Every structure is written in structure tokens, then in C-alpha cells.
Amino acid sequence: xxxxxSPLSLPVTLGQSASISCMSSRSLVHSDGNTYLDWFHQRPxxxxxxxxxxxxxxxxxxxxxxxxxxxxxDFTLKISRVEAEDVGIYYCMxxxxxxxxxxxxTKVEIK
Amino acid sequence: QVQxxxxxxxxxxxxxxLRLSCAASGFTFDNYGMHWVRLxxxxxxxxVAFIRFDGSNDQYAASVKGRFTVTRxxxxxxxxxxxxxxxxxxxxxxxxxxxxxxxxxxxxxxGTTVTVSS
Numbered sequence: 001x002x003x004x005x006s007p008l009s010l011p012v013t014l015g016q017s018a019s020i021s022c023m024s025s026r027s028l029v030h031s032d033g034n035t036y037l038d039w040f041h042q043r044p045x046x047x048x049x050x051x052x053x054x055x056x057x058x059x060x061x062x063x064x065x066x067x068x069x070x071x072x073x074d075f076t077l078k079i080s081r082v083e084a085e086d087v088g089i090y091y092c093m094x095x096x097x098x099x100x101x102x103x104x105x106t107k108v109e110i111k
Numbered sequence: 112q113v114q115x116x117x118x119x120x121x122x123x124x125x126x127x128x129l130r131l132s133c134a135a136s137g138f139t140f141d142n143y144g145m146h147w148v149r150l151x152x153x154x155x156x157x158x159v160a161f162i163r164f165d166g167s168n169d170q171y172a173a174s175v176k177g178r179f180t181v182t183r184x185x186x187x188x189x190x191x192x193x194x195x196x197x198x199x200x201x202x203x204x205x206x207x208x209x210x211x212x213x214x215x216x217x218x219x220x221x222g223t224t225v226t227v228s229s
Contacts, residue, residue, distance in 0.1 A: 038216065049219070
């Protein structure tokens with residue numbers, strides 16, 4: 001499954017919102033009924049950290065400004081009221097089919 | 112808390128070998144599949160290998176198949192990646208990662224750096 005993110009670069013103004021799109025080449029609905037599409041954030045020099053699992057479930061350590069949505073082949077990560085700590089690279093990843101695959105990554109920076 | 116600590120990275124010449132380890136703690140290791148994922152300079156995350164919770168099945172990216180082998184020792188709560196015939200394009204930070212269900216990842220280690228250079 002090919003995962004395609006857009007945009008690849010996203011300059012944002014502090015306090016504004018940002019959206020990242022992730023599209024898959026095939027439906028990510030698993031035979032068990034779940035959709036295994038997750039979002040990760042990687043800051044420079046750090047390991048990735050999961051923000052969202054199964055499309056729209058926010059991790060306990062993720063700010064409530066972060067939300068995920070979508071279905072089938074089309075998914076979105078939204079960051080409301082961008083803060084300085086949000087800079088870094090965001091990746092979507094599908095775990096529905098083997099091999100697991102990542103999007104190319106979206107680099108978020110502050111204008 | 113869940114912790115994954117990689118080790119074994121370093122500088123190796125092309126054609127050489129290296130063995131990475133990932134020590135796991137804070138969870139029941141033998142209940143979960145595990146991945147190796149790498150981040151090459153200037154590139155995005157690339158899945159490398161996966162091994163089932165009981166070691167009965169392993170899978171590899173086409174770029175490493177036949178050169179890398181993933182194993183685990185559930186008695187030691189440790190994951191391994193044996194890397195042979197290393198090439199310059201294997202240069203990357205290598206992360207071990209825990210699954211939470213099937214192939215999906217929830218926790219990552221801090222990474223270990225592998226540099227393949229003469």
C-alpha cells in the first residue's frame with residue numbers, strides 16, 4: 001500500500017491551524033473492521049512519537065489540539081492553534097496490510 | 112513504563128556486518144510483535160523488518176531481504192537485527208518499535224546509528 005502525504009512542507013503561523021492529508025492506494029479497512037491508520041510526530045534528534053491511532057483516537061500524551069479523521073483511503077491530521085512545540089515531521093503509517101508503510105512525511109515549521 | 116533501548120550501532124565498512132539489540136521493559140515482551148524501522152539522512156521513515164510475538168514469522172523490506180535477519184529472545188526480553196553485507200545506503204538511525212495490534216506501532220526506542228563507510 002502506497003501512502004501519499006501532502007503537503008510535504010507546511011509553514012504555519014503560531015496560533016493558526018494546519019492540516020495534513022494522507023491518502024492510501026487501497027482501502028485501509030481491515031477484515032476485522034478496524035482501520036489501522038496512525039499518525040506520528042518526530043522532532044529533530046528525537047524518536048517518533050505516536051499522536052493518533054486507528055484514524056481518530058488521540059494518545060494520552062497528545063495535546064487535544066490534535067485530531068485525526070478520515071476513512072477508507074483518505075485521512076487528515078489537523079493541528080489547531082499551532083504552537084512552537086508542534087514543529088517537526090509528521091508521518092502517517094498504515095498497519096492494515098503487510099508490509100506496513102509510511103507516508104513521505106510532512107515537515108511543519110513556524111513562519 | 113514501556114521502554115525500548117537499542118544498542119550495537121557504529122561505523123562499519125561496506126560489506127561488513129553489525130548486530131543491533133533492543134532491550135525491552137515495562138510490558139510483557141512475548142505478547143507483542145516487534146519492528147525495526149530506519150531513518151536515513153534526508154529521507155523519511157522506512158520499515159525494515161517485523162517479527163511475530165513468538166518468533167514464528169518474520170518479514171523484511173525488499174531492500175534488506177537476504178542480508179538482514181530479525182530474531183528475538185523472549186527469555187531475555189530482547190530483539191535483535193543481524194545486518195550482513197552492509198552497503199552505504201544502509202546508513203541510518205535504526206529504531207526498534209513495539210506493536211499494539213497486528214502490524215501497528217505504539218512505542219519507539221531512542222534509536223541507534225549505523226554508518227556504513229570506508
